[in-house]
Amino acid sequence: MPKLSVTMVDAYGRTTHRVYGLETQVDLATYATVVGAFSTALEAVTDLGVTRMDIILPVVSVDFVATAGGNVDVGATASGLITDGLGKKAATKIPGIKPALVNSDGSVPIETVIATYLAQFEAAGDFTLSDGETIASWLKATLDR
Numbered sequence: 001m002p003k004l005s006v007t008m009v010d011a012y013g014r015t016t017h018r019v020y021g022l023e024t025q026v027d028l029a030t031y032a033t034v035v036g037a038f039s040t041a042l043e044a045v046t047d048l049g050v051t052r053m054d055i056i057l058p059v060v061s062v063d064f065v066a067t068a069g070g071n072v073d074v075g076a077t078a079s080g081l082i083t084d085g086l087g088k089k090a091a092t093k094i095p096g097i098k099p100a101l102v103n104s105d106g107s108v109p110i111e112t113v114i115a116t117y118l119a120q121f122e123a124a125g126d127f128t129l130s131d132g133e134t135i136a137s138w139l140k141a142t143l144d145r
Contacts, residue, residue, distance in 0.1 A: 003056040008048040031055050076108045078141035083123045083134045090129050108141035
């Protein structure tokens with residue numbers, strides 16, 4: 001079931017977060033209309049300000065299970081040059097990286113299966129980094145401390 005995530009702020013700068021169930025709509029434009037109407041109705045009943053609204057759509061995916069020894073405390077960071085960033089760098093995290101993908105010195109070779117993952121954040125990929133940026137070229141990846 002789709003959800004609407006709403007972040008609100010009070011006059012003192014404190015935030016609160018609410019998640020509401022949302023009926024399935026036919027397209028994104030209809031979701032935007034429904035959320036707009038909800039926002040108007042919410043504004044009429046609250047003194048809080050809304051700082052963010054996100055529509056969360058569940059996606060049918062192939063789930064996979066954690067590997068024995070998988071650890072959320074272990075990860076790696078890959079850094080690269082931002083597309084049209086004039087030399088500016090950005091980074092992304094690789095959560096729970098597989099130990100077999102890490103060299104003994106803590107480096108992570110980016111030309112292995114890591115390249116397929118990182119390609120998702122390049123200009124031709126379907127994902128962006130948190131600031132909406134894409135990567136022109138990856139420089140390195142290392143195991144986090």
